Amino acid sequence: MDFVAEDLAALLRERHQTVSVVIPARNEAATVGDVVSVLRRQLVDDVQLVSELVVVDSDSTDETAAIAADAGAIVHRSADIASHLGSHPGKGEALWKSLFVTTGDHLVFVDADLTSWGPHFVTGLVGALTADPATQLVKGWYDRVLDVDGRPKSTEGGRVTELVARPVLDLWWPDLAGVVQPLAGEWAATRALMESISVPTGYGVEIASLIDTHTRHGLDGIAQVDLGARAHRHQKDHDLAVMAAELLAVVDSRRAGEPRPIDVAAQELQQFTREDGWRTRPVPLVQRPPAREQVGYPAGAR
Numbered sequence: 001m002d003f004v005a006e007d008l009a010a011l012l013r014e015r016h017q018t019v020s021v022v023i024p025a026r027n028e029a030a031t032v033g034d035v036v037s038v039l040r041r042q043l044v045d046d047v048q049l050v051s052e053l054v055v056v057d058s059d060s061t062d063e064t065a066a067i068a069a070d071a072g073a074i075v076h077r078s079a080d081i082a083s084h085l086g087s088h089p090g091k092g093e094a095l096w097k098s099l100f101v102t103t104g105d106h107l108v109f110v111d112a113d114l115t116s117w118g119p120h121f122v123t124g125l126v127g128a129l130t131a132d133p134a135t136q137l138v139k140g141w142y143d144r145v146l147d148v149d150g151r152p153k154s155t156e157g158g159r160v161t162e163l164v165a166r167p168v169l170d171l172w173w174p175d176l177a178g179v180v181q182p183l184a185g186e187w188a189a190t191r192a193l194m195e196s197i198s199v200p201t202g203y204g205v206e207i208a209s210l211i212d213t214h215t216r217h218g219l220d221g222i223a224q225v226d227l228g229a230r231a232h233r234h235q236k237d238h239d240l241a242v243m244a245a246e247l248l249a250v251v252d253s254r255r256a257g258e259p260r261p262i263d264v265a266a267q268e269l270q271q272f273t274r275e276d277g278w279r280t281r282p283v284p285l286v287q288r289p290p291a292r293e294q295v296g297y298p299a300g301a302r
Protein backbone atom coordinates (compact mmCIF):
# COMPACT_ATOMS: atom_id res chain seq x y z
CA MET A 1 0.00 0.00 0.00
CA ASP A 2 1.25 3.52 -0.77
CA PHE A 3 0.83 6.08 1.97
CA VAL A 4 0.20 9.72 1.13
CA ALA A 5 1.88 12.32 3.34
CA GLU A 6 -1.08 14.74 3.26
CA ASP A 7 -3.53 12.02 4.31
CA LEU A 8 -1.28 10.87 7.14
CA ALA A 9 -0.80 14.43 8.36
CA ALA A 10 -4.61 14.87 8.46
CA LEU A 11 -5.07 11.55 10.29
CA LEU A 12 -2.50 12.47 12.92
CA ARG A 13 -4.03 15.92 13.42
CA GLU A 14 -7.38 14.25 13.99
CA ARG A 15 -5.80 11.91 16.54
CA HIS A 16 -3.80 14.72 18.20
CA GLN A 17 -0.62 12.72 17.63
CA THR A 18 2.79 13.89 16.46
CA VAL A 19 5.85 12.45 14.73
CA SER A 20 9.50 13.07 15.56
CA VAL A 21 12.16 12.01 13.06
CA VAL A 22 15.52 11.21 14.63
CA ILE A 23 18.70 10.96 12.58
CA PRO A 24 21.75 9.60 14.46
CA ALA A 25 24.94 10.82 12.82
CA ARG A 26 28.62 10.21 13.40
CA ASN A 27 30.89 11.90 10.85
CA GLU A 28 28.30 12.02 8.10
CA ALA A 29 29.17 15.43 6.65
CA ALA A 30 28.99 14.01 3.13
CA THR A 31 25.36 12.90 3.30
CA VAL A 32 23.54 14.35 6.32
CA GLY A 33 22.75 17.65 4.56
CA ASP A 34 20.82 15.91 1.79
CA VAL A 35 18.89 13.66 4.17
CA VAL A 36 17.89 16.60 6.37
CA SER A 37 17.09 19.10 3.64
CA VAL A 38 14.84 16.73 1.67
CA LEU A 39 12.89 15.69 4.78
CA ARG A 40 12.69 19.27 5.98
CA ARG A 41 11.33 20.60 2.70
CA GLN A 42 8.89 17.81 1.93
CA LEU A 43 7.63 16.60 5.31
CA VAL A 44 8.04 19.62 7.62
CA ASP A 45 7.53 22.68 5.40
CA ASP A 46 5.39 21.49 2.44
CA VAL A 47 3.30 18.94 4.36
CA GLN A 48 3.26 19.15 8.15
CA LEU A 49 3.68 15.44 8.81
CA VAL A 50 6.83 15.70 10.91
CA SER A 51 6.76 17.97 13.97
CA GLU A 52 10.41 17.56 14.94
CA LEU A 53 13.36 16.80 12.69
CA VAL A 54 16.24 16.06 15.01
CA VAL A 55 19.85 15.10 14.33
CA VAL A 56 21.68 13.56 17.27
CA ASP A 57 25.34 14.18 16.67
CA SER A 58 27.22 11.16 17.98
CA ASP A 59 30.71 12.46 18.80
CA SER A 60 31.39 13.65 15.26
CA THR A 61 34.75 15.22 14.55
CA ASP A 62 33.70 16.67 11.19
CA GLU A 63 31.15 19.28 10.14
CA THR A 64 28.12 17.01 10.58
CA ALA A 65 26.43 19.18 13.23
CA ALA A 66 26.83 22.48 11.38
CA ILE A 67 25.71 21.01 8.06
CA ALA A 68 22.65 19.39 9.65
CA ALA A 69 21.68 22.65 11.37
CA ASP A 70 22.09 24.63 8.13
CA ALA A 71 19.90 22.10 6.34
CA GLY A 72 17.08 22.67 8.84
CA ALA A 73 17.45 20.10 11.62
CA ILE A 74 17.36 20.66 15.35
CA VAL A 75 20.80 19.38 16.36
CA HIS A 76 21.79 17.98 19.73
CA ARG A 77 25.13 16.51 20.74
CA SER A 78 24.46 13.07 22.16
CA ALA A 79 26.90 13.67 25.03
CA ASP A 80 25.10 16.91 26.02
CA ILE A 81 21.64 15.34 26.30
CA ALA A 82 20.69 14.38 29.87
CA SER A 83 24.36 14.78 30.74
CA HIS A 84 23.65 13.77 34.37
CA LEU A 85 23.25 10.24 32.97
CA GLY A 86 26.74 10.20 31.48
CA SER A 87 27.63 9.41 27.90
CA HIS A 88 28.64 6.41 25.82
CA PRO A 89 29.74 6.24 22.22
CA GLY A 90 27.44 4.58 19.71
CA LYS A 91 24.30 4.69 17.64
CA GLY A 92 22.07 3.10 20.27
CA GLU A 93 23.17 5.75 22.75
CA ALA A 94 22.19 8.48 20.27
CA LEU A 95 18.73 6.94 19.79
CA TRP A 96 18.21 6.44 23.54
CA LYS A 97 19.26 10.01 24.26
CA SER A 98 16.88 11.26 21.58
CA LEU A 99 13.98 10.23 23.82
CA PHE A 100 14.97 13.03 26.20
CA VAL A 101 14.82 15.79 23.57
CA THR A 102 11.83 14.80 21.45
CA THR A 103 8.12 14.89 22.15
CA GLY A 104 6.54 12.88 19.31
CA ASP A 105 4.10 10.07 20.04
CA HIS A 106 5.69 8.30 17.09
CA LEU A 107 9.45 8.12 16.54
CA VAL A 108 10.95 7.50 13.12
CA PHE A 109 14.64 6.69 12.84
CA VAL A 110 16.58 7.35 9.65
CA ASP A 111 20.30 6.82 9.10
CA ALA A 112 22.42 9.78 8.04
CA ASP A 113 24.63 7.92 5.54
CA LEU A 114 21.96 7.21 2.92
CA THR A 115 22.89 7.73 -0.72
CA SER A 116 19.82 6.21 -2.36
CA TRP A 117 16.56 6.80 -0.52
CA GLY A 118 13.56 9.14 -0.41
CA PRO A 119 11.08 10.86 1.90
CA HIS A 120 8.72 7.94 1.28
CA PHE A 121 10.90 6.12 3.82
CA VAL A 122 9.33 8.28 6.53
CA THR A 123 5.85 8.32 5.01
CA GLY A 124 5.84 4.53 4.67
CA LEU A 125 7.02 3.98 8.23
CA VAL A 126 4.49 6.42 9.71
CA GLY A 127 1.73 4.92 7.57
CA ALA A 128 2.46 1.40 8.76
CA LEU A 129 2.84 2.46 12.39
CA THR A 130 -0.50 4.25 12.46
CA ALA A 131 -2.49 1.72 10.41
CA ASP A 132 -3.19 -0.71 13.26
CA PRO A 133 -3.35 0.21 16.96
CA ALA A 134 -1.60 -3.06 17.90
CA THR A 135 1.55 -2.09 15.99
CA GLN A 136 4.38 -0.87 18.20
CA LEU A 137 7.35 -1.16 15.86
CA VAL A 138 7.78 -1.04 12.09
CA LYS A 139 10.85 -2.15 10.15
CA GLY A 140 11.50 -0.79 6.68
CA TRP A 141 12.63 -3.29 4.08
CA TYR A 142 14.26 -2.72 0.72
CA ASP A 143 16.69 -4.00 -1.83
CA ARG A 144 20.15 -3.51 -0.37
CA VAL A 145 22.59 -2.04 -2.86
CA LEU A 146 26.18 -3.29 -2.46
CA ASP A 147 28.84 -1.10 -4.05
CA VAL A 148 32.28 -1.89 -2.61
CA ASP A 149 35.89 -2.28 -3.66
CA GLY A 150 35.30 -1.70 -7.34
CA ARG A 151 33.24 -4.90 -7.57
CA PRO A 152 30.18 -4.78 -9.83
CA LYS A 153 27.24 -3.15 -8.07
CA SER A 154 24.67 -5.67 -6.82
CA THR A 155 21.70 -6.03 -4.49
CA GLU A 156 23.64 -8.33 -2.17
CA GLY A 157 24.18 -5.65 0.47
CA GLY A 158 23.31 -6.07 4.12
CA ARG A 159 26.11 -8.52 4.83
CA VAL A 160 25.65 -8.62 8.61
CA THR A 161 21.92 -8.88 8.06
CA GLU A 162 22.23 -11.91 5.81
CA LEU A 163 25.15 -13.69 7.49
CA VAL A 164 24.37 -13.07 11.16
CA ALA A 165 21.09 -11.38 12.04
CA ARG A 166 18.66 -13.36 9.90
CA PRO A 167 20.23 -16.78 10.60
CA VAL A 168 20.30 -16.25 14.36
CA LEU A 169 16.70 -15.01 14.43
CA ASP A 170 15.69 -17.97 12.29
CA LEU A 171 17.34 -20.31 14.81
CA TRP A 172 16.13 -18.81 18.08
CA TRP A 173 13.11 -16.65 17.16
CA PRO A 174 11.54 -18.43 14.17
CA ASP A 175 8.56 -16.08 14.48
CA LEU A 176 10.90 -13.29 13.35
CA ALA A 177 12.34 -15.17 10.38
CA GLY A 178 9.98 -13.28 8.09
CA VAL A 179 11.44 -9.88 9.00
CA VAL A 180 13.28 -9.02 5.80
CA GLN A 181 15.60 -6.33 7.19
CA PRO A 182 15.89 -6.83 10.95
CA LEU A 183 18.81 -4.36 11.11
CA ALA A 184 17.16 -1.67 8.99
CA GLY A 185 18.28 1.74 10.19
CA GLU A 186 14.97 3.10 8.93
CA TRP A 187 12.32 2.05 11.38
CA ALA A 188 9.60 3.52 13.55
CA ALA A 189 8.23 2.87 17.00
CA THR A 190 5.75 4.29 19.44
CA ARG A 191 7.24 6.39 22.21
CA ALA A 192 5.42 4.15 24.66
CA LEU A 193 7.49 1.21 23.41
CA MET A 194 10.83 3.01 23.12
CA GLU A 195 10.72 4.50 26.59
CA SER A 196 9.96 1.08 28.11
CA ILE A 197 12.78 -1.06 26.68
CA SER A 198 16.51 -1.41 27.40
CA VAL A 199 18.68 -0.04 24.64
CA PRO A 200 22.18 -1.29 23.77
CA THR A 201 24.37 1.76 23.23
CA GLY A 202 26.04 0.46 20.07
CA TYR A 203 24.76 -1.25 16.93
CA GLY A 204 22.70 -3.76 18.94
CA VAL A 205 19.82 -1.30 19.20
CA GLU A 206 17.92 -2.60 16.17
CA ILE A 207 18.02 -6.31 16.90
CA ALA A 208 17.37 -5.73 20.61
CA SER A 209 14.31 -3.58 20.02
CA LEU A 210 12.93 -6.10 17.54
CA ILE A 211 13.34 -9.03 19.93
CA ASP A 212 12.08 -7.10 22.95
CA THR A 213 9.00 -5.94 21.05
CA HIS A 214 8.30 -9.54 20.11
CA THR A 215 8.79 -10.69 23.71
CA ARG A 216 6.29 -8.15 25.01
CA HIS A 217 3.79 -7.74 22.20
CA GLY A 218 4.24 -10.81 20.00
CA LEU A 219 4.20 -10.65 16.23
CA ASP A 220 1.07 -8.50 16.30
CA GLY A 221 3.19 -5.68 17.69
CA ILE A 222 5.52 -5.71 14.66
CA ALA A 223 4.98 -4.65 11.05
CA GLN A 224 7.23 -4.16 8.06
CA VAL A 225 6.90 -1.91 5.04
CA ASP A 226 8.40 -2.07 1.55
CA LEU A 227 10.48 1.06 0.96
CA GLY A 228 11.94 0.13 -2.42
CA ALA A 229 15.74 0.33 -2.54
CA ARG A 230 18.40 1.71 -0.23
CA ALA A 231 22.08 2.46 -0.64
CA HIS A 232 24.47 3.68 2.04
CA ARG A 233 28.15 4.07 2.96
CA HIS A 234 29.65 0.64 3.54
CA GLN A 235 31.84 -0.33 6.47
CA LYS A 236 34.88 -2.58 6.09
CA ASP A 237 34.53 -6.31 6.80
CA HIS A 238 36.58 -6.15 10.01
CA ASP A 239 34.42 -3.32 11.34
CA LEU A 240 31.28 -5.23 10.44
CA ALA A 241 32.72 -8.20 12.37
CA VAL A 242 32.77 -6.08 15.54
CA MET A 243 29.14 -5.20 14.85
CA ALA A 244 28.37 -8.89 14.38
CA ALA A 245 30.03 -9.78 17.70
CA GLU A 246 27.94 -7.15 19.43
CA LEU A 247 24.73 -8.41 17.86
CA LEU A 248 25.46 -11.99 18.93
CA ALA A 249 26.03 -10.94 22.54
CA VAL A 250 22.90 -8.79 22.56
CA VAL A 251 20.85 -11.63 21.10
CA ASP A 252 22.33 -14.19 23.49
CA SER A 253 21.39 -11.98 26.47
CA ARG A 254 17.75 -12.17 25.34
CA ARG A 255 17.44 -15.89 24.71
CA ALA A 256 15.51 -16.48 27.92
CA GLY A 257 13.13 -13.55 27.44
CA GLU A 258 13.73 -10.15 29.03
CA PRO A 259 17.40 -9.05 28.61
CA ARG A 260 19.86 -10.22 31.24
CA PRO A 261 22.97 -8.17 32.02
CA ILE A 262 25.93 -8.68 29.70
CA ASP A 263 29.45 -9.11 31.09
CA VAL A 264 30.77 -5.99 29.41
CA ALA A 265 34.38 -6.43 30.53
CA ALA A 266 34.71 -9.82 28.86
CA GLN A 267 33.93 -8.67 25.36
CA GLU A 268 36.80 -8.33 22.93
CA LEU A 269 37.29 -9.55 19.41
CA GLN A 270 40.72 -10.57 18.15
CA GLN A 271 41.38 -9.89 14.49
CA PHE A 272 44.41 -10.83 12.40
CA THR A 273 45.93 -9.52 9.21
CA ARG A 274 49.34 -10.55 7.80
CA GLU A 275 50.38 -6.90 7.49
CA ASP A 276 49.47 -5.77 11.01
CA GLY A 277 49.31 -9.01 13.02
CA TRP A 278 46.80 -9.42 15.84
CA ARG A 279 44.57 -6.55 16.90
CA THR A 280 42.17 -6.48 19.87
CA ARG A 281 38.85 -4.79 19.15
CA PRO A 282 36.60 -3.84 22.06
CA VAL A 283 32.98 -4.86 21.51
CA PRO A 284 30.67 -2.17 22.93
CA LEU A 285 28.11 -3.88 25.13
CA VAL A 286 26.73 -1.30 27.52
CA GLN A 287 22.92 -1.27 27.69
CA ARG A 288 20.79 1.65 28.83
CA PRO A 289 17.80 0.90 31.06
CA PRO A 290 14.31 2.00 29.99
CA ALA A 291 14.35 5.78 29.55
CA ARG A 292 11.11 6.28 31.46
CA GLU A 293 12.81 4.96 34.62
CA GLN A 294 15.48 7.66 34.46
CA VAL A 295 15.62 10.78 36.59
CA GLY A 296 14.94 13.73 34.32
CA TYR A 297 13.00 11.79 31.70
CA PRO A 298 10.40 14.23 30.50
CA ALA A 299 7.36 12.30 31.70
CA GLY A 300 5.12 14.95 30.18
CA ALA A 301 6.77 14.56 26.77
CA ARG A 302 3.52 13.56 25.14
Ligand SMILES: O=c1ccn([C@@H]2O[C@H](COP(=O)(O)OP(=O)(O)O[C@H]3O[C@H](CO)[C@@H](O)[C@H](O)[C@H]3O)[C@@H](O)[C@H]2O)c(=O)[nH]1
Residues within 6 Å of the ligand: 023, 024, 025, 026, 027, 028, 058, 089, 090, 091, 094, 110, 111, 112, 113, 160, 182, 183, 184, 185, 186, 203, 204, 205, 206, 207, 232, 233, 234, 235, 243
Ligand atom coordinates in the same frame (compact mmCIF):
# COMPACT_ATOMS: atom_id res chain seq x y z
O1 LIG B 1 28.76 5.61 16.91
C1 LIG B 1 27.94 5.76 16.01
C2 LIG B 1 27.96 4.99 14.83
C3 LIG B 1 27.01 5.25 13.85
N1 LIG B 1 26.12 6.24 14.01
C4 LIG B 1 25.14 6.52 12.95
O2 LIG B 1 24.23 5.45 12.82
C5 LIG B 1 23.83 5.30 11.47
C6 LIG B 1 24.13 3.86 11.02
O3 LIG B 1 25.48 3.61 11.19
P1 LIG B 1 26.36 2.84 10.10
O4 LIG B 1 27.76 2.83 10.54
O5 LIG B 1 26.04 3.41 8.75
O6 LIG B 1 25.76 1.38 10.23
P2 LIG B 1 25.65 0.25 9.11
O7 LIG B 1 26.95 -0.32 8.78
O8 LIG B 1 24.87 0.80 8.01
O9 LIG B 1 24.77 -0.83 9.95
C7 LIG B 1 23.49 -1.40 9.73
O10 LIG B 1 23.27 -2.25 10.84
C8 LIG B 1 23.29 -1.58 12.09
C9 LIG B 1 23.14 -2.62 13.20
O11 LIG B 1 21.87 -3.10 13.30
C10 LIG B 1 22.20 -0.52 12.11
O12 LIG B 1 22.31 0.21 13.31
C11 LIG B 1 22.35 0.41 10.91
O13 LIG B 1 21.30 1.35 10.91
C12 LIG B 1 22.33 -0.42 9.66
O14 LIG B 1 22.42 0.37 8.51
C13 LIG B 1 24.58 6.34 10.66
O15 LIG B 1 23.77 7.46 10.49
C14 LIG B 1 25.75 6.68 11.57
O16 LIG B 1 26.28 7.97 11.39
C15 LIG B 1 26.05 6.98 15.17
O17 LIG B 1 25.21 7.85 15.31
N2 LIG B 1 26.98 6.72 16.13
Ligand SMILES: O=C(O)[C@H](O)COP(=O)(O)O
Residues within 6 Å of the ligand: 144, 145, 146, 156, 157, 158, 159, 160, 161, 162, 183, 233, 234, 235, 240
Ligand atom coordinates in the same frame (compact mmCIF):
# COMPACT_ATOMS: atom_id res chain seq x y z
O1 LIG C 1 22.92 -3.98 7.42
C1 LIG C 1 23.97 -4.64 7.36
O2 LIG C 1 23.95 -5.87 7.29
C2 LIG C 1 25.27 -3.90 7.44
O3 LIG C 1 24.98 -2.52 7.43
C3 LIG C 1 26.17 -4.16 6.28
O4 LIG C 1 25.56 -3.68 5.10
P1 LIG C 1 26.39 -3.67 3.72
O5 LIG C 1 26.83 -5.09 3.46
O6 LIG C 1 25.40 -3.19 2.72
O7 LIG C 1 27.54 -2.74 3.90
